[in-house]
Amino acid sequence: MYRVLVTDGVSPEGLKALTEAPDVEVDFRPTLNEEELKEIIGEYDALIVRSATKVTAAVLEKARRLKIIGRAGVGVDNIDVKAATAKGIIVANAPGGNTVAAAEHTIGLMLSLARNIPEACARTKSGVWDRKSFMGVELRGKVLGIIGLGRIGSEVAKRAQAMEMKIIAYDPYIPEERARDLRVKLVPLDTLLQEADFITIHIPLSKETYHLIDREAFVKMKPGVRLINCARGGIVDEEALYEALKEGKVAGAALDVFEKEPVTSHPLFSLPNVVVTPHLGASTVEAQLAVAEVIAQEVLTALRGGFVRHA
Ligand code: NAD
Ligand code: MLT
Numbered sequence: 001m002y003r004v005l006v007t008d009g010v011s012p013e014g015l016k017a018l019t020e021a022p023d024v025e026v027d028f029r030p031t032l033n034e035e036e037l038k039e040i041i042g043e044y045d046a047l048i049v050r051s052a053t054k055v056t057a058a059v060l061e062k063a064r065r066l067k068i069i070g071r072a073g074v075g076v077d078n079i080d081v082k083a084a085t086a087k088g089i090i091v092a093n094a095p096g097g098n099t100v101a102a103a104e105h106t107i108g109l110m111l112s113l114a115r116n117i118p119e120a121c122a123r124t125k126s127g128v129w130d131r132k133s134f135m136g137v138e139l140r141g142k143v144l145g146i147i148g149l150g151r152i153g154s155e156v157a158k159r160a161q162a163m164e165m166k167i168i169a170y171d172p173y174i175p176e177e178r179a180r181d182l183r184v185k186l187v188p189l190d191t192l193l194q195e196a197d198f199i200t201i202h203i204p205l206s207k208e209t210y211h212l213i214d215r216e217a218f219v220k221m222k223p224g225v226r227l228i229n230c231a232r233g234g235i236v237d238e239e240a241l242y243e244a245l246k247e248g249k250v251a252g253a254a255l256d257v258f259e260k261e262p263v264t265s266h267p268l269f270s271l272p273n274v275v276v277t278p279h280l281g282a283s284t285v286e287a288q289l290a291v292a293e294v295i296a297q298e299v300l301t302a303l304r305g306g307f308v309r310h311a
Pocket of ligand 2: 072
């Protein structure tokens with residue numbers, strides 16, 4: 001029997017290919033910390049995680065029989081891919097399944113910022129009828145700067161075009177034709193920072209992108225810009241963002257992700273023009289089913305010696 005460990009609340013329904021397989025035994029455990037994971041990882045042939053479980057080199061050292069780590073989502077920044085590869089462990093993700101969920105959440109955050117919806121909701125529910133404090137701005141005619149025109153960035157572009165926004169993007173790795181097909185103008189990062197009224201981030205967290213949006217980047221931005229980060233904490237320097245918001249250079253920020261997660265208290269939470277959600281970009285019934293189905297198939301294939309598509 002192959003033994004599979006599943007953490008981080010991956011959809012059990014989407015994992016039916018594994019739970020119903022005659023040669024597989026699946027254990028569901030909540031998010032495990034490094035020590036807990038180190039203690040039990042040696043018993044498993046496969047591990048399936050979302051973003052909360054950190055699969056470190058120390059954990060992998062104890063993984064005597066692990067063949068594959070399946071990430072039920074896109075970002076693999078919570079997995080030490082180099083250490084896994086050195087041990088011959090496959091790291092597979094499930095790109096595509098949560099693209100629309102993350103794009104829709106991004107649009108929701110952008111509208112929340114433009115129209116102060118979360119603040120106004122809280123004020124109204126607190127028993128105050130306040131129509132003066134929440135003057136918004138329209139998206140129509142505004143410039144949206146998309147950093148990273150991959151799967152999610154592209155879906156955000158399509159949806160923002162329906163709201164009559166003008167879209168520019170910075171992504172040095174995609175071909176011009178792809179941007180042309182999407183009716184998006186590719187520009188250097190500095191141009192995007194200078195011209196955008198709204199900036200949204202859709203790139204992976206890596207050494208290259210860590211604090212890509214730092215103090216210097218905020219200086220280059222248009223006064224009154226609004227920033228959305230539904231990609232990864234760590235791409236935006238949170239201290240620099242706090243200062244830019246306090247100075248009024250940035251009119252608002254909407255954050256689904258943070259450098260340290262989970263986070264229950266943060267200086268940014270004290271600012272009224274900051275909208276936050278607890279890493280909910282991929283949290284739709286449809287997306288969770290889709291990513292779990294993809295990763296279940298990949299894990300089954302790897303365990304049975306087949307070819308993994310998204311390694
Ligand atoms: P993707 O690989 O399809 O797109 C990423 C794009 O970023 C690519 O086009 C790539 O060329 C570009 N890119 C890479 N490095 C860059 C750089 N330094 N500067 C500019 N562009 C760069 O991935 P995706 O499916 O669109 O997901 C993007 C990221 O969103 C993921 O890596 C993940 O971290 C995050 N994500 C978050 C949630 C959430 O719940 N908040 C959900 C899904 C994905
Ligand atoms: C991802 O990279 O896919 C997201 O962070 C969503 C998730 O954590 O499941």
